[in-house]
Amino acid sequence: MKLAIVDDNEIEQEIILNAYHKESGISLEIQSFSDGDSFLNAYKSGNYDLIFMDIFLKNLNGIDIVRKIRQSDLKVLIVFLTMSSDHIFEAAPLHFFDYILKPFEYKQIFHVLNDARQILPQSKNELSFEYRNINVHFPLSKIQYIYSNNHDVIIHTTIGSQLFRLPFYSITQNLDDPRFLQCNRGILLNMDYIKAMEADYFEMTDSKCFPIKTKGRKQIREQYIQYHFLKLEEE
Known part of the structure; x- marks a missing residue:
């Protein structure tokens, strides 16, 4: 908001x-x-x-x-x-x-x-930021993952990827939604699109894999488990 x-x-x-x-x-x-x-x-x-x-x-x-x-x-x-x-x-x-x-x-x-x-309701269901004097909006439910690559940030959604030449934090700093998990530096995953959690990486529904950082790995894995546990309780 x-x-x-x-x-x-x-x-x-x-x-x-x-x-x-x-x-x-x-x-x-x-x-x-x-x-x-x-x-x-x-x-x-x-x-x-x-x-x-x-x-x-x-x-x-x-x-x-x-x-x-x-x-x-x-x-x-x-x-x-x-x-x-x-x-x-x-x-x-x-x-x-x-x-x-x-x-x-x-x-x-x-x-x-x-x-x-x-x-x-849109204020909590969208990722919004300004890019080259244009207001950009992504529905959170459609975002699968966000990651940085050199000086670019890639936002991958259910309909494809878009690239933005911005710092990672400038896009994600206001994304405060329980479905998103930062598993490593410059990597933010929508847990609704995680297919599998392995010992040291997450596999997404499109088969792309992201590493889980070593420091804090236990807490990250617990956050993922807790999120899906709560979802099961709500169903």
């Missing part, structure tokens, strides 16, 4: 969002802005799933900022954070997702994020 915080006291929100990430295990991409001008200069339609917007900011206020956003983006979820309820009727035509009064409790933010996840 991609989030923006537009608040002159964004540190508190970042602490809460990081706590949510640790508790839920859901990956959050967070960008913070202390004023409206810097946010609007960086903003592009589709950059974020949800924006936490303070109403009382320097120069521009949060309602004016959202009015500008709504000219090009009707989908992004807006959560106003403010000290006063006086502006709720002014904000209503902008179709905000929530309106939270400060000081707020962390549970309120958790509740908003949980609700947002219910209407943003």
Whole structure:
């Protein structure tokens, strides 16, 4: 889930969002802005799933900022954070997702994020990243494995492979999904496509094999076994 915080006291929100990430295990991409001008200069339609917007900011206020956003983006979820309820009727035509009064409790933010996840299922079902000014998306269920080769990263899916000249971590750092297992440096496997686990390697359903690193091999093998054990329990 991609989030923006537009608040002159964004540190508190970042602490809460990081706590949510640790508790839920859901990956959050967070960008913070202390004023409206810097946010609007960086903003592009589709950059974020949800924006936490303070109403009382320097120069521009949060309602004016959202009015500008709504000219090009009707989908992004807006959560106003403010000290006063006086502006709720002014904000209503902008179709905000929530309106939270400060000081707020962390549970309120958790509740908003949980609700947002219910209407943003794509945020946890896709691998997304930017490549040469293009937003790239891969359904996680279709990715079989990802691996680095020199300066390239190959993403192999059920319909073939695509190559990207990017660092491995820049593609995989936000991929926080229990079905993916890093068995070695620069190798990430979708465990749903592992056909067999041998002593020192995994064989995929397309017969490609990947080595299991020596250090931490026991833990990697246990992670794979535990994943499939839990899947059997769910069936």
